[in-house]
Amino acid sequence: MDPTILALIPARGGSKGVPRKNILPIAGKPLIAYSILQALASKWIKRVVVSTDDQEIAQVAREWGAEVPFIRPEWCAGDASPDIDVFRHALSWFSEQEGYSPELVVHLRPPGPVRRVEHIDEAIELLLSHPEADAIRSVSIARQTPYKMWHVNQAGQLQPVLRMENVPDCQSLPRQQLPVVYWQNGYVDVIRPRAILEKQSMWGTCVLPYIHNEHLLEVDYPEDIPAVEEALRRIEQNEERTTGQAVRHPV
Numbered sequence: 001m002d003p004t005i006l007a008l009i010p011a012r013g014g015s016k017g018v019p020r021k022n023i024l025p026i027a028g029k030p031l032i033a034y035s036i037l038q039a040l041a042s043k044w045i046k047r048v049v050v051s052t053d054d055q056e057i058a059q060v061a062r063e064w065g066a067e068v069p070f071i072r073p074e075w076c077a078g079d080a081s082p083d084i085d086v087f088r089h090a091l092s093w094f095s096e097q098e099g100y101s102p103e104l105v106v107h108l109r110p111p112g113p114v115r116r117v118e119h120i121d122e123a124i125e126l127l128l129s130h131p132e133a134d135a136i137r138s139v140s141i142a143r144q145t146p147y148k149m150w151h152v153n154q155a156g157q158l159q160p161v162l163r164m165e166n167v168p169d170c171q172s173l174p175r176q177q178l179p180v181v182y183w184q185n186g187y188v189d190v191i192r193p194r195a196i197l198e199k200q201s202m203w204g205t206c207v208l209p210y211i212h213n214e215h216l217l218e219v220d221y222p223e224d225i226p227a228v229e230e231a232l233r234r235i236e237q238n239e240e241r242t243t244g245q246a247v248r249h250p251v
Contacts, residue, residue: 002046004046004102004103004104005044005045005047005104005105005106005124006049006102006104006105006106007039007045007048007049007106008049008086008087008090008105008106008107009032009036009048009049009061009108010052010083010086010107010110011032011050011051011052011057011061011110012072012077012081013053013054013056013057014079016079017220017221018219018220018221018225021111022052022110023056023057024219026113026219026225026228026229026232027228027233027236030064031110031219032057032060032061032110034110034113034115034232035108035115036048036064036065037064037065038108038117039106039108039120040065042106042117042124043121044124044125044128045106045124046102047102048065048067049066049068049069050066050067050068051070051072051086051089051090052068052071053071053072053073053077058071069093069094070090070093070097072086073089076089083107084196084201084202087107087196087202088197091193092197103192103193104124104127104128105191105192105193106120106123106188106190107190108188111220112187112217112218112219113219113232114228114232114235119188119210119212122210123189123190123210124136124190126190126208127192127208133207134192134199134206134207135190135191135192135202135203135204135206135207135208136189136191136208136210137184137189137207137210138184138185138186138187138188138209138210139182139183139184139185139211139212140182140183140185140211140212141180141181141211141213142181142183145175145178145181146161146181147161147162147171147173147179147181148171148175149161149162150171182211186218187210187212187216188210189202189203191203192204217231
C-alpha cells in the first residue's frame with residue numbers, strides 16, 4: 001500500500017519584507033502556486049494543503065489545485081509563530097475532523113519556489129527508507145563556519161560561539177581543519193507526525209540530512225525577485241524541453 005503523504009504549505013497573509021508576497025505574481029504565477037504545483041507533480045504526495053490565515057490566499061491556493069480545508073487561527077498565525085504550532089494545528093485538525101493521519105508531512109515554504117520535483121521525491125524516499133528517523137532536513141554546506149564566530153558576553157568581551165574539545169584555539173585554525181558544518185536551507189523538509197505530536201519538535205530525536213548544495217534563491221525582499229524569476233524561467237524551459245509540453249496551469 002502506498003504511504004499517505006501530505007504536503008503542507010504554510011502561507012501567512014502578513015508578510016513584512018514583501019507585502020502580500022505569497023500571492024505576488026512571480027514569472028507569471030502567484031508565488032504560492034510554485035510550491036503547490038511542485039507538490040502536485042510529486043509521485044509520492046497524495047494531498048496538498050495550504051495553511052493560511054488569509055481568505056485571498058486561500059482562494060488563490062484553491063485555484064491552483066491545493067486544498068484549504070481550514071483557516072489558520074490567530075494563535076498560530078503571528079509574526080513570531082513557530083513552524084511547530086502551524087503543523088501541530090494542521091495535524092490535530094485532520095485527526096479530529098477527518099480521522100486522517102499521514103505517514104509523512106512534506107514542508108514546502110512558498111518564499112523558496114526554485115525547486116525541482118525530483119529533489120522533493122528524493123527527500124521523501126530517503127525518509128521512507130529509514131523508519132528509525134523522525135525527519136529529513138535539507139541542508140547545504142555552510143559558507144562561513146561557526147567555529148570562527150564570536151558573541152559578546154554581558155561583560156562586553158568576545159566569546160567563541162563554538163569550541164572544539166581539546167583544541168584551545170580552534171578559531172585560529174585554517175578552515176579546512178575545522179569540522180564541516182551544514183546550514184538548514186529550507187529547500188524541502190520531510191517529517192513524521194510523531195516528531196511534532198509526541199516529541200514536540202520539527203525534527204524529533206533522529207534527523208537525517210538531505211544535502212543540497214545548489215544555489216538557493218528566496219523572495220525575502222523586492223530586490224530578490226528578478227533573480228528568482230530568471231531561475232524559475234530556466235527550470236520551466238528545461239521541463240518543456242524534457243517533456244515536450246508546458247508546465248500545467250490551473251483550469
